[in-house]
Amino acid sequence: MIETAIYLGTALIVVLVPALYWYRERRKSTRAATILTKAKERGLDEPVSLHPVIDPDICIGSGACVRACPEQNVLGLINNAGALINPGNCIGHGLCQAACPVNAITLVFGTEKRGVDVPHLKGTFETNVPGVYIVGELGGMGLIRNAVTQGREAAEYIARSLEDERDGRVRDLVIVGAGPAGLAAALQAKREKLDFVVVDQEDFGGTILTYPRRKLVMTQPMELPGYGRVKLREVHKESLLELFEDVVHKVDVKVNAGEKVNDIERVNGHFRVTTTRDSYEAKRVLLAIGRRGSPRKLGVPGEKSSRVTYRMLDPEKYQGLNVLVVGGGDSAVEAALALADQPGNSVQLSYRRDALVRVKEGNRERFEQAVADGKLEPIFNSNVTRIDEGVVLLDVGGEERALDNDQVFVFIGGELPTALLEKVGIEFSRKFGEA
Numbered sequence: 193m194i195e196t197a198i199y200l201g202t203a204l205i206v207v208l209v210p211a212l213y214w215y216r217e218r219r220k221s222t223r224a225a226t227i228l229t230k231a232k233e234r235g236l237d238e239p240v241s242l243h244p245v246i247d248p249d250i251c252i253g254s255g256a257c258v259r260a261c262p263e264q265n266v267l268g269l270i271n272n273a274g275a276l277i278n279p280g281n282c283i284g285h286g287l288c289q290a291a292c293p294v295n296a297i298t299l300v301f302g303t304e305k306r307g308v309d310v311p312h313l314k315g316t317f318e319t320n321v322p323g324v325y326i327v328g329e330l331g332g333m334g335l336i337r338n339a340v341t342q343g344r345e346a347a348e349y350i351a352r353s354l355e356d357e358r359d360g361r362v363r364d365l366v367i368v369g370a371g372p373a374g375l376a377a378a379l380q381a382k383r384e385k386l387d388f389v390v391v392d393q394e395d396f397g398g399t400i401l402t403y404p405r406r407k408l409v410m411t412q413p414m415e416l417p418g419y420g421r422v423k424l425r426e427v428h429k430e431s432l433l434e435l436f437e438d439v440v441h442k443v444d445v446k447v448n449a450g451e452k453v454n455d456i457e458r459v460n461g462h463f464r465v466t467t468t469r470d471s472y473e474a475k476r477v478l479l480a481i482g483r484r485g486s487p488r489k490l491g492v493p494g495e496k497s498s499r500v501t502y503r504m505l506d507p508e509k510y511q512g513l514n515v516l517v518v519g520g521g522d523s524a525v526e527a528a529l530a531l532a533d534q535p536g537n538s539v540q541l542s543y544r545r546d547a548l549v550r551v552k553e554g555n556r557e558r559f560e561q562a563v564a565d566g567k568l569e570p571i572f573n574s575n576v577t578r579i580d581e582g583v584v585l586l587d588v589g590g591e592e593r594a595l596d597n598d599q600v601f602v603f604i605g606g607e608l609p610t611a612l613l614e615k616v617g618i619e620f621s622r623k624f625g626e627a
Contacts, residue, residue, distance in 0.1 A: 200625055268283050378445045487606055574593075
């Protein structure tokens with residue numbers, strides 16, 4: 193009798209455990225497939241930067257990539273194989289590739305539908321133009337830690353390339369851009385005792401400066417030359433900028449802020465970098481300007497008004513106002529939400545399409561709640577046609593609408609300094625899902 197009970201118990205375990213495992217994995221697969229379907233419906237099925245491609249013939253479904261990704265619901269297992277289920281939220285940090293036990297993941301730029309222009313770079317980050325280097329977002333690597341690593345390594349390569357050229361007559365290096373990559377390059381250049389200058393059209397912080405106040409910035413532990421190892425995981429914009437400010441002061445790196453580069457030309461065997469304020473001659477040039485470049489303009493009458501701005505550092509400065517936010521991406525939505533939270537504001541968002549199509553799920557949910565609460569009015573199928581004193585004119589589905597207005601924020605993306613890069617001779621390739 194006891195032996196029979198043991199036999200039945202063992203048989204039950206043998207049958208039940210696999211069944212429970214299968215049921216659990218099936219639920220995970222169904223959930224992942226549902227997330228992917230929703231991403232496609234909302235236009236979030238195209239990654240915006242470097243992203244993983246998983247080879248199903250190699251993948252063993254261990255889930256290591258899913259666990260390694262710090263973003264929520266970006267990767268999942270569908271039918272026991274890894275899949276990019278929320279492509280629009282992928283930021284290209286590459287931890288999934290490092291975690292894969294069978295090397296089934298390749299990091300690529302662009303997709304079959306959407307190409308990404310990436311400069312031709314050597315392993316030293318030097319472009320096809322000898323003496324000109326590119327690091328960070330412009331080179332296809334936007335993650336803060338990776339941009340810092342690239343900036344540091346590029347400065348090391350530049351220092352080695354200058355070993356026989358440092359005569360003191362011409363500056364060694366001009367660094368264009370003071371974001372994470374540019375600052376890291378400056379720190380390493382100082383360690384290498386290079387004669388260098390850093391210029392930025394805004395101030396140190398780069399693209400991070402354009403983020404709305406209190407925006408969560410994903411980062412990871414990183415090594416800053418001359419400063420030490422910084423252990424960060426999830427920090428807000430302000431904390432990261434405070435860190436950069438502390439680094440700049442402690443290591444004594446000067447940033448020439450408010451200097452936009454207008455020209456880079458070769459003169460007498462070296463480079464002349466001309467900005468809106470000065471010109472600098474150097475043997476090497478390092479571009480760390482990001483892919484956003486300069487803010488894209490609306491191109492309408494009245495846009496040069498002081499009431500129009502292209503970034504928002506502190507929404508608390510804007511209270512009791514009629515505010516229009518133009519754009520339909522995450523930056524526009526985050527700005528509109530932050531402004532809607534300020535007392536006395538009447539906030540409207542103008543977007544040329546009939547719905548938000550490329551917005552992260554968290555932002556979408558907050559946006560819809562703000563609309564339901566009456567804190568924010570979306571105006572879809574609309575385009576700004578004119579900005580006058582106290583009023584903004586919109587074309588809404590072919591009809592004109594006038595809005596009382598005190599302030600306009602424009603978030604419609606940025607434009608690469610294509611003309612400048614082409615003049616320098618830097619070559620780009622458009623990649624469609626290629627490493």
